[in-house]
Amino acid sequence: xxxxxxxxxFQVLKTGQSMTLQCAQDMNHNSMYWYRxxxxxxLRLIYYSASEGTTDKGEVPNGxxxxxxxxxxxxxxxxxxxxSQTSVYxxxxxxxxxxxxxxxxxxxxxxx
Amino acid sequence: AQTVxxxxxxxxxxEAETVTLSCTYDTSESNYYLFWYKQPPSRQMILxxxxxxxxxxxxxxxxxxxxxxxxxxxxxxxxxxxxxxxTAMYFCAFxxxxxxxxxxxxxxGTGTRLTIIP
Numbered sequence: 001x002x003x004x005x006x007x008x009x010f011q012v013l014k015t016g017q018s019m020t021l022q023c024a025q026d027m028n029h030n031s032m033y034w035y036r037x038x039x040x041x042x043l044r045l046i047y048y049s050a051s052e053g054t055t056d057k058g059e060v061p062n063g064x065x066x067x068x069x070x071x072x073x074x075x076x077x078x079x080x081x082x083x084s085q086t087s088v089y090x091x092x093x094x095x096x097x098x099x100x101x102x103x104x105x106x107x108x109x110x111x112x
Numbered sequence: 113a114q115t116v117x118x119x120x121x122x123x124x125x126x127e128a129e130t131v132t133l134s135c136t137y138d139t140s141e142s143n144y145y146l147f148w149y150k151q152p153p154s155r156q157m158i159l160x161x162x163x164x165x166x167x168x169x170x171x172x173x174x175x176x177x178x179x180x181x182x183x184x185x186x187x188x189x190x191x192x193x194x195x196x197x198x199t200a201m202y203f204c205a206f207x208x209x210x211x212x213x214x215x216x217x218x219x220x221g222t223g224t225r226l227t228i229i230p
Contacts, residue, residue: 031216042203042220050215058217090157099145099210101218103157
């Protein structure tokens, strides 16, 4: 099992460019999450998906869109990147009704 | 809304000593879960220990134990016989409850950077 995988690991964008961060899990988990980690801020929830076909906003959703393509995959899209979106992005998944979230290795995104 | 506060941005301790990391939280919920996550330089988030609020007994995992004070809303992590591999960022986190709706969101503190000195 690969667990939770994220691509890419690193990305540099110019202001205004768009990109999609990919996340996939092979643990047959129902719920998936996107967090961002900024220095001194801990991790903050951007969006989550309780099941295939459903998505909900978290604490900091502005500037992002998500797609739950199927049970395995949950992507995060930046339509017009801004320097304030420079961060490390983590995807996580969990089986419904359980507490443990499994995290991917993270994507370091820099917007110049 | 829940908040989690870690008041120690950085700590350091000699190898083999004991260190305690502090965490306080604010919630109006009666049933919830608390966690400590470790993030080494590799950036991977690793679950260290968890505590269910309805359990009075403090959780223990090998060298890691917690002091859970529900009335005071305090949840500290004690690391005994610290090792060089314990060097990492440590995050305290809160989960409101486990449901069958798939909305088990985590609220994190800002982290404590722990350095173990050889």
